[in-house]
Each structure stands twice: as structure tokens, then as C-alpha cells.
Amino acid sequence: MTNNAKNLLQRGLENIQPPLSSFIRAQTTSSLFLLLSTIVALWWANSIYSATYVDLVHTPIGMFFGDFEFKASLKHIINDGLMVIFFFLLGLEIKREVLVGDLAEPENRRMLIFCALGGMIFPALIYLLFNYSLDSQIGWGIPMATDTAFALGVLTIVRKHIPASLLAFIVGLAIVDDIGAILVIAIFYTEQISVGHLSGASALVAFLVLANYAGIRQPMFYIIISVVIWLLMLNSGVHATVAGVAIALTVPARPKLAADKLLNKAKSKISSLQRSAETVDVLANKQDHDKVLEVRDVAERASTPLRRWEDALELPVSLFILPLFALINAGVVVNLNSLVDSLQHPIGLGIISGLVLGKFIGITSACWLSLRFKLGSLPNSVNFQHIVGASLITGIGFTMSTFIATLGFAGQAEQLQYAKTAILIASVIAAVLGTLYLKIISSK
Known part of the structure; x- marks a missing residue:
């Protein structure tokens, strides 16, 4: 869509969005x-x-x-629920710093x-x-x-x-x-420790480590297991926020697709779209829609869950969870x-x-x-x-x-x-x- 084809509201929002986005994402x-x-x-x-x-x-x-x-x-x-997400983000940052940051x-x-x-x-x-x-x-x-x-x-x-x-x-x-x-x-x-609950939580954390090693990357899999770990940790006597850090350390930090394979697959998918660029219609044509989704899937497999989840949680934690913690x-x-x-x-x-x-x-x-x-x-x-x-x-x-x-x-x-x-x-x-x-x- 050319700039002339956009309506007044679209052009106005495009002028506002970049500085607003920069402001929201700024550390200050x-x-x-x-x-x-x-x-x-x-x-x-x-x-x-x-x-x-x-x-x-x-x-x-x-x-x-x-x-x-x-x-x-x-x-x-x-304190025992939302702050677990903050500690999870903290664990992701710790893992990244140890692998490739200043701590490496x-x-x-x-x-x-x-x-x-x-x-x-x-x-x-x-x-x-x-x-x-x-x-x-x-x-x-x-x-x-x-x-x-x-x-x-x-x-x-x-x-x-x-x-x-x-x-x-x-x-x-x-x-x-x-x-x-x-x-x-x-x-x-920690309060009085419940060995049964703590053992169950530890076993599930070990299970997530194996899942990472086996190449499982589906977010819903990790979310379901993580909720169970949190519930077990909540009743174990160890503070529930520790579960957030433990789970974060099991999140995959390696891409599923190597860089050379990524480029080859991405070029292949994009080339097929370029050959019919004039007639591509992702709304009406299911084949075109599927090709675009394939490009998205290739990009997703080339990134790491650790980075994606860290980016996804950064704003909710800094703009919602921590201010809410401070307010309460x-x-x-x-x-x-x-x-x-x-x-x-x-x-x-x-x-x-x-x-x-x-x-x-x-x-x-x-x-x-x-x-x-x-x-x-x-x-x-x-x-x-x-x-x-x-x-x-x-x-x-x-x-x-x-x-x-x-x-x-x-x-x-x-x-x-x-x-x-x-x-x-x-x-x-x-x-x-x-x-x-x-x-x-x-x-x-």
C-alpha cells in the first residue's frame, strides 16, 4: 500500500507510532x-x-x-504469582549473559x-x-x-x-x-520444606532439561509444565519465585535451524512469492497465505526461544509487573x-x-x-x-x-x-x- 493510498488516520498513526514505540521501550x-x-x-x-x-x-x-x-x-x-514472571525473565537474562554476554x-x-x-x-x-x-x-x-x-x-x-x-x-x-x-x-x-513437593518440582525441571536436549521448542509445552512446577514449588516451602529462575535455565538457547540452512530455505520460500508478486493475495488465496506462514516458520526456527521469550516479556514486566509490585x-x-x-x-x-x-x-x-x-x-x-x-x-x-x-x-x-x-x-x-x-x- 503506497503512502497516497493510506487514509488520514493511518498516516497520522504512522507519524506517532515510531517516537511512541521508542519512548515505551526506553530504559528510562x-x-x-x-x-x-x-x-x-x-x-x-x-x-x-x-x-x-x-x-x-x-x-x-x-x-x-x-x-x-x-x-x-x-x-x-x-508477590507469589506475577513476580515469578519477573524472576523467569531474570533467569533468561542470567543464562544469556553466561553464554554470550559479559559473564562469558x-x-x-x-x-x-x-x-x-x-x-x-x-x-x-x-x-x-x-x-x-x-x-x-x-x-x-x-x-x-x-x-x-x-x-x-x-x-x-x-x-x-x-x-x-x-x-x-x-x-x-x-x-x-x-x-x-x-x-x-x-x-x-524458606519455610518448612515439603520434600515431596520439592522433589516433584525438581523432577519436572529435570524433565524440561531433557526436553530442551531433545529439541522441543513448543511454547505451550513449556508453559503447561512450568505452571505445574510453580504450583509444586508454591507448596514446597521454597519461595515460588525460585521456580521462575529454575524454569528459565531450561529454556532452549540454540536455534533449531543453522544459519546456512536458514538462508537457503528462506530464499526458496521468498523466491516462490517473488515469481508471482503481482498476483499474491494472502487474504483470498490460501496457497499464498501458507507460503507467507512458511517464511514466518523458517524465521522462527532460526531464532532462539530464549531470545524470543525475553523480548516478549521485557515490556510486560517493566511496564506492568514491577510497577504493580511497587504500588502494592x-x-x-x-x-x-x-x-x-x-x-x-x-x-x-x-x-x-x-x-x-x-x-x-x-x-x-x-x-x-x-x-x-x-x-x-x-x-x-x-x-x-x-x-x-x-x-x-x-x-x-x-x-x-x-x-x-x-x-x-x-x-x-x-x-x-x-x-x-x-x-x-x-x-x-x-x-x-x-x-x-x-x-x-x-x-x-
């Missing part, structure tokens, strides 16, 4: 959605409508099939692992300094985590002043950090008294010190030692000063830290209040310090 947009959800949650929880916010969080949602009843609060459905290069991998370990161990130790032997010591995993979306969103403020490779370094660092957080959740934040979990009552109480309580002191100081000390120390003893190397154009700024920004631990806090202090409203308030304070401090530092070193 997902960070903006997350920030807006957090602001709305804080306003709502501290407004005259706070009772409606509490009602929303605890709204029961369920299904009934005869005598069978499934019912849970909106908060549980998001030995020198980069060593540096990222050392820095991430420093950025996890020191915050946990600092938290324990304030909370050792107290009931609140269970929260030691809270300051270990980094919020990748918020961290990258903050970095876009100084993007013109930093090398692009620093963004890739922070993404790799956050991914290793997430691996550590997932292991912490799986090992230390970030609504804490913030006033002068609560701020003072949080800053004075061991939980608040441990989280703020861990995220702001622990990340800084741990990452910079690990990086310096790795460079000093030649255990790893930094990406091109990235120097130690950049790592100092990055270590400050990784103190933004909002999403994952809040998630771990809800696990550690489940049923302890007061302690969870201190933790969430401290996470917000620490994240703001880390964002401001990191941005100012990177701007200062770039100006010099």
Missing part, C-alpha cells in the same frame, strides 16, 4: 513507571484514603470449582563476580553489626540486593558523562548480584516520627548503612584488589573512579530489597515498616551520591 520509561508507582503508593498510604489502600492490598481474589476453592490476597497473588569472558566474569561478592558480603556484615543476636538479624539479606531498573534509570541522568561500557558493567554486576539474592532467598528465606508493596506510612524511628532502629541503621556504605566499600575494595593482583580487568574506557560512582548507585536496592524484606519480616508489621522506610531512604541517598559523584569526576 520503565524506571519512570516504577518511580511513579512508588510515589503513588507513598501518597496513597499517607493520604486520607489510606484505608482504601490497605483494603486494596488485602483484597481477596479467588476461583471456585465445585468444592475446590483458591483464594489469596492481591498482595500474595502479585573469563576476565570480565572474574571481575564482576569479585565485585558482586564484595557488594553482597559487606552490606550483610554491616547489617549484622547492628542486628546481631536480635530477632531482626533475619533481615541481613535485605541490603545485599540492587535494583537494576532504578540503577540504570539514575545512570541515564549522567549518561552523556560516562562511557557506555559502564552501563554494561553495572548490568552484569546486577545480574551476578541477583544470582546471589536468588540463592539467599532459596536457602535462607511501597505504601509505607512516612512521617517525621517514622523517619526518626527508622533511623534509630537497628533494622533501619543496618539497611541504610549496608546499602550506602556496604555496597561502596565492598565493590570498590573487591575491584581494587582484583586490579592490584590482576585477577580481572575492567571494560574499555572504564576506570576505577567510574567503579566508585557505580558502587554508590548500586546502593539503590528498592525492588529486590523490598521483596526480601517482605519474606524476612512476614507477619511483623512494625519491623517491615522500619525496613521499607530504610530502603527508601537508602535508595534516595545512594542515587543522589552516585549521580553527584559521576557528574563531578566527568567535569574534572
Whole structure:
């Protein structure tokens, strides 16, 4: 269809669509959605409508099939259900990075692992300094985590002043950090384990590994088995989100069709369409329609399920699931008294010190030692000063830290209040310090 043949509405939408699509897919947009959800949650929880916010969080949602009843609060459905999809996407990113990303290069991998370990161990130790032997010591995993979306969103403020490779370094660092957080959740934040359910889930994960090896690529097959794994994990005592990561590691990462075969098959299919290009009618002619579908199938077999599913989930997770998680979990009552109480309580002191100081000390120390003893190397154009700024920004631990806090202090409203308030304070401090530092070193 030529441009002249298009109606006014079509031409208008074509002018709007490209910039709108670019805006939606930009990293700053997902960070903006997350920030807006957090602001709305804080306003709502501290407004005259706070009772409606509490009602929303605890709204029961369920299904009934005869005598069978499934019912849970909106908060549980998001934290134990939708967040599994987030962790599944996280697992896909981890697998890709290990196979072909920064974690595939030995020198980069060593540096990222050392820095991430420093950025996890020191915050946990600092938290324990304030909370050792107290009931609140269970929260030691809270300051270990980094919020990748918020961290990258903050970095876009100084993007013109930093090398692009620093963004890739922070993404790799956050991914290793997430691996550590997932292991912490799986090992230390579990309830009483049901061996039967856990064994069943593990057996099905192993079955998916065999299916991958056998060349099975049908999405519906993986979806059905994954739902069963999630249900088993939900009743196993291990948090259900771990199922998302385990399933992601079984997703095929190899194309079913080699590149040379792809080109030959694609040329053959397209050539048959070109020979009758003037008379091709995919609506009226079934043969033409089937030929177009064959071209689509060839392209699909040449791509990898890992990449396709990662691309398909990126927008729903960043624009819907994470903002919804923030809206339901970030609504804490913030006033002068609560701020003072949080800053004075061991939980608040441990989280703020861990995220702001622990990340800084741990990452910079690990990086310096790795460079000093030649255990790893930094990406091109990235120097130690950049790592100092990055270590400050990784103190933004909002999403994952809040998630771990809800696990550690489940049923302890007061302690969870201190933790969430401290996470917000620490994240703001880390964002401001990191941005100012990177701007200062770039100006010099």
C-alpha cells in the first residue's frame, strides 16, 4: 500500500507510532513507571484514603470449582504469582549473559563476580553489626540486593558523562548480584520444606532439561509444565519465585535451524512469492497465505526461544509487573516520627548503612584488589573512579530489597515498616551520591 493510498488516520498513526514505540521501550520509561508507582503508593498510604489502600492490598481474589476453592490476597497473588514472571525473565537474562554476554569472558566474569561478592558480603556484615543476636538479624539479606531498573534509570541522568561500557558493567554486576539474592532467598528465606513437593518440582525441571536436549521448542509445552512446577514449588516451602529462575535455565538457547540452512530455505520460500508478486493475495488465496506462514516458520526456527521469550516479556514486566509490585508493596506510612524511628532502629541503621556504605566499600575494595593482583580487568574506557560512582548507585536496592524484606519480616508489621522506610531512604541517598559523584569526576 503506497503512502497516497493510506487514509488520514493511518498516516497520522504512522507519524506517532515510531517516537511512541521508542519512548515505551526506553530504559528510562520503565524506571519512570516504577518511580511513579512508588510515589503513588507513598501518597496513597499517607493520604486520607489510606484505608482504601490497605483494603486494596488485602483484597481477596479467588476461583471456585465445585468444592475446590483458591483464594489469596492481591498482595500474595502479585508477590507469589506475577513476580515469578519477573524472576523467569531474570533467569533468561542470567543464562544469556553466561553464554554470550559479559559473564562469558573469563576476565570480565572474574571481575564482576569479585565485585558482586564484595557488594553482597559487606552490606550483610554491616547489617549484622547492628542486628546481631536480635530477632531482626533475619533481615541481613535485605541490603545485599540492587535494583537494576532504578540503577540504570539514575545512570541515564549522567549518561552523556560516562562511557557506555559502564552501563554494561553495572548490568552484569546486577545480574551476578541477583544470582546471589536468588540463592539467599532459596536457602535462607524458606519455610518448612515439603520434600515431596520439592522433589516433584525438581523432577519436572529435570524433565524440561531433557526436553530442551531433545529439541522441543513448543511454547505451550513449556508453559503447561512450568505452571505445574510453580504450583509444586508454591507448596514446597521454597519461595515460588525460585521456580521462575529454575524454569528459565531450561529454556532452549540454540536455534533449531543453522544459519546456512536458514538462508537457503528462506530464499526458496521468498523466491516462490517473488515469481508471482503481482498476483499474491494472502487474504483470498490460501496457497499464498501458507507460503507467507512458511517464511514466518523458517524465521522462527532460526531464532532462539530464549531470545524470543525475553523480548516478549521485557515490556510486560517493566511496564506492568514491577510497577504493580511497587504500588502494592511501597505504601509505607512516612512521617517525621517514622523517619526518626527508622533511623534509630537497628533494622533501619543496618539497611541504610549496608546499602550506602556496604555496597561502596565492598565493590570498590573487591575491584581494587582484583586490579592490584590482576585477577580481572575492567571494560574499555572504564576506570576505577567510574567503579566508585557505580558502587554508590548500586546502593539503590528498592525492588529486590523490598521483596526480601517482605519474606524476612512476614507477619511483623512494625519491623517491615522500619525496613521499607530504610530502603527508601537508602535508595534516595545512594542515587543522589552516585549521580553527584559521576557528574563531578566527568567535569574534572
